[in-house]
Amino acid sequence: MSAHFHALRVAQIVPETADANSIRFDIPPELRDAFRFKAGQHLTLKATIDGEDVRRNYSLCTSPDSGEWMVTVKRIGGGLFSNWVGDTLKAGDTLDVLPPHGSFTTDFAEGISRHVVGIAGGSGITPVMSLVRTLLKSEPGSRFTLLYGNRDSSSIIFLEELARLKDRYLDRFEVFHFLDGEEGDFELFNGMLNRERVDEAIEHLIGDPARIGDWFICGPGPMMDAAETALLDRGVERSRIHIERFTADRPTAALASQMAELQSKAAGIVMSVTLDGRTRKVPFSESNILDSAREAGLPAPFACKAGVCATCRAKVTAGKVEMAARYGLTDEEVAESYILTCQSVPDGDGVAVDYDA
CATH class of the missing domain: 2.40.30.10 (Translation factors)
Known part of the structure; x- marks a missing residue:
């Protein structure tokens, strides 16, 4: 990037x-x-x-x-x-x-035939809307089901566009609205997407989760947690559950203490940081690798500084690094030695990170 x-x-x-x-x-x-x-x-x-x-x-x-x-x-x-x-x-x-x-995505191909489910709340519909539009147009053999929670009908983002897509793709797209502050005829749709309602929605609207190709979840934290645990409890593989978080949870006291100890030990360690084709020696002098790089004058990219967005992603090419949070990375990226530099601290000498990788 x-x-x-x-x-x-x-x-x-x-x-x-x-x-x-x-x-x-x-x-x-x-x-x-x-x-x-x-x-x-x-x-x-x-x-x-x-x-x-x-x-x-x-x-x-x-x-x-x-x-x-x-x-x-x-x-x-x-x-x-x-x-x-x-x-x-x-x-x-x-x-x-x-x-x-960002990694809240999937590969699309015309020959694919699958059923994809999106669970969104509020403005969490935004990336899901991109996925809906893309799947319906590029995969004629695939279906998309959307569970979408809001306060009331006036707060539904893309309400008319969702209705238009539903009318255009009658047999391939269905959307169910769940409203916390507005009552309709069916009790299932009256209320927020909490664990109980997600369970009911899966049972009555989705059916066997094993038949679903991918699940995309984006919205308020409690809603995402409820949806994720409901799927995991049903045996859905974690690799098929995609989650896009707006904010990060606060670290536990134990994790905060562990990272503070690492920060103290790492003070003064010299790292190699590659950015825009140049490699520079950077002393670890701040709370994380990102801040240390920027203090040394490197224009390292960042946005949230909370481990959510992955704007500060880099690859560890040498040494060992500990990471406090990694919401913005997939398991595959972690396995390939990518880190979020805003959450990372050197664990010993010889650390090298590459923002260009």
Whole structure:
């Protein structure tokens, strides 16, 4: 992944609900290769707000072959970036944007025939929407079922588009809305997607989980945890459960203590850090490898600094590293020695990491 931000023009601001807006970017021809993406991936946006460098990750909601790059931003209480987008950003403005990245995706092929299920809550629909659009168009033999939780009908992002897709792909796409603050005729759909309701939805709407090719889960933490444990308890292989987290849980006291001890031991250790084709010696002088690299003057990429987005991903090419959290990495990436540098501390001398790998 390129570590460089690009100044992109905002082509359009699209109101989705009262508190959610989509940003459509104008990608010039010379950047289209750099900004190619897979369904389910996200962009890192950067802006200076009240003198502060603010970075956030937002998922693309379009399909890769649509020729459009669009992310959706929902206001959150006290959210510096999300409220700035809703109040200030307008068409014609420019934003600094990193090329697409993320592992909340799958490979699509015309000859594949499978049943995919998405479980989304609130703005967690954004990457799932990209997956829905892509599967329905590129895999004529596949089906998609979406379980989507919201507060009420007025807060459903992409409500009309989901209805349009359902009408267009009657035998291949079904969507079920679960509303916490609005009552309908069927009790199953009245309430949030907690463990009990997820269990019921799987039993009555999905059937045998073993027949599902992939599960994609994105939304509030409790909803994702409930969905994940419901699937694992039914014997679904972890490799078929894809989860995209917005935020990270706080580390346990034991883990925090362990990492603090490692940080103390690592103070002063010199690491080799490769970025943009150059390798430099960097002393470990901060809480993690990312901060140490940036303190040494390297423009190492980052966004959330919470182990969620994988913007700061690098590969360990020598030595040993301990990582506190790894939400943004797949098991395969970890096995291939990739780390999140914002969560990583050298465990001994001889550590080398490569952001270009």
